[in-house]
Amino acid sequence: SAVISQKPSRDICQRGTSLTIQCQVDSQVTMMFWYRQQPGQSLTLIATANQGSEATYESGFVIDKFPISRPNLTFSTLTVSNMSPEDSSIYLCSVEKGRTEAFFGQGTRLTVV
Amino acid sequence: QKEVEQNSGPLSVPEGAIASLNCTYSDRVSQSFFWYRQYSGKSPELIMSIYSNGDKEDGRFTAQLNKASQYVSLLIRDSQPSDSATYLCAVQRDDKIIFGKGTRLHILP
Numbered sequence A: 001s002a003v004i005s006q007k008p009s010r011d012i013c014q015r016g017t018s019l020t021i022q023c024q025v026d027s028q029v030t031m032m033f034w035y036r037q038q039p040g041q042s043l044t045l046i047a048t049a050n051q052g053s054e055a056t057y058e059s060g061f062v063i064d065k066f067p068i069s070r071p072n073l074t075f076s077t078l079t080v081s082n083m084s085p086e087d088s089s090i091y092l093c094s095v096e097k098g099r100t101e102a103f104f105g106q107g108t109r110l111t112v113v
Numbered sequence B: 001q002k003e004v005e006q007n008s009g010p011l012s013v014p015e016g017a018i019a020s021l022n023c024t025y026s027d028r029v030s031q032s033f034f035w036y037r038q039y040s041g042k043s044p045e046l047i048m049s050i051y052s053n054g055d056k057e058d059g060r061f062t063a064q065l066n067k068a069s070q071y072v073s074l075l076i077r078d079s080q081p082s083d084s085a086t087y088l089c090a091v092q093r094d095d096k097i098i099f100g101k102g103t104r105l106h107i108l109p
Helices: none
Strands: A004-007 A011-015 A017-024 A032-039 A045-049 A069-070 A073-078 A091-096 A101-106 A107-112 B010-012 B019-023 B033-038 B045-050 B054-058 B061-066 B071-076 B085-093 B096-099 B103-108
Touching: A004 A091, A017 A091, A032 A073, A045 A069, A045 A073, A045 B096, A073 A091, A073 B054, A101 B045, B010 B019, B019 B085, B019 B103, B033 B061, B033 B071, B045 B054, B045 B061, B045 B071, B071 B085
Parallel strands: A011 A107, B010 B103
Antiparallel strands: A004 A017, A017 A073, A032 A045, A032 A091, A069 A073, A091 A101, A091 A107, B019 B071, B033 B045, B033 B085, B054 B061, B061 B071, B085 B096, B085 B103
């Protein structure tokens, strides 16, 4: 498995501002993933964070709104930019170990007011 | 058709009985399949992975895979109140893992 530390665990933000979420893994991993889980919904993949190259975004998500950094093999950040109430959600960092099994950080519960 | 489909529930099962959770997927080339458990307010936790047709048992949990029918299931024997949670079926597609919406399971004491 992997130990994943994600912070902040929760935040309340004003609309129009930005929040950066950090994800730290206890071992080197090739790929890190960012998911969003809206209330009562399942996990939606936002993007794959690759070390040494730009993140790969899923349909419906764009770099201007969700810029991602991946400076090394144990760390990544996701920024939620120019926030609106619709961005209120839980954001989860994930890594894959072994045969593509995914492990998750504790999540960041974001409320935009 | 959604990539991974699950009945959202809630599924209510008496304590001590077998809980059966089902999932279908659309991508025939998928090779890896997972069940995650998510308690309210917590992040998902991997409980089973299965890669080949048939059954895979781990304690009270049995995962079943039928690639021809594109069907994955999870059986929980001797259900306990602590098993009450949302169970997410997940399927690998390329380098990504795609999740179903989850089935809420409620174990009745």
